[in-house]
Amino acid sequence: MPLDFPKWISEYEAVNPDESIEYRDGSGAWKKEKDYRLGSISSEFQQRGHIYRDELRKIGEWKSGGRIDHLLKDNNANFVEQRSAVAFQTNSDVDKVEALMELKGVRVPVASAILTMHEPANNAVVDYRAFRALGAAEPHLLDPQTYPQYVEFMRSFQDYNSSPEAYSFYMGVVRDIAQREGILPREVDMALWAFDEANSP
Structure with a gap:
């Protein structure tokens, strides 16, 4: 069936009534995405075209309960923005994930969370x-x-x-x-x- x-x-x-993920809005202020379908965070990421290092750490906390933060925090801020921009601009799932996996601490599950927050209609x-x-x-x-x-x-x-x-x-x-x-x-x-x-x- x-x-x-x-x-x-x-x-x-x-089962997840209080689930939320923090991100920065256009003014740089922290906001909480409480929509399970990720509409607000997706709109912000698409407009901006990349994520920030501190957002990467928030996404890592959301996806892995903070277990990888000691790795994520060691990423260079510019490199996070550059790699996420590349991932958001390419069409191939493999290329998207490979671009994000160049970041310290990012494996496929965290990469998939970043991609889904960028475009939940396609990821x-x-x-x-x-x-x-x-x-x-x-x-x-x-x-x-x-x-x-x-x-x-x-x-x-x-x-x-x-x-x-x-x-x-x-x-x-x-x-x-x-x-x-x-x-x-x-x-x-x-x-x-x-x-x-x-x-x-």
């Missing part, structure tokens, strides 16, 4: 839960009868944290789901995360 995406999107919102956050739930959303990915696709899914799942190609595979599936369901890729990752969180031991 296919995933009930509206149900699991609502469940994500219920989605990846983590262990969301990637694992792809198999429930798209059961054919787990069907050994379609062996090449099964192998690609399993290899990408294994390497999701470190491989830009794995993110590209993930986004291909997520965008197909988003188009079919009439929702944002960001909403797909919300639903996948909530489904896995509710159904894992």
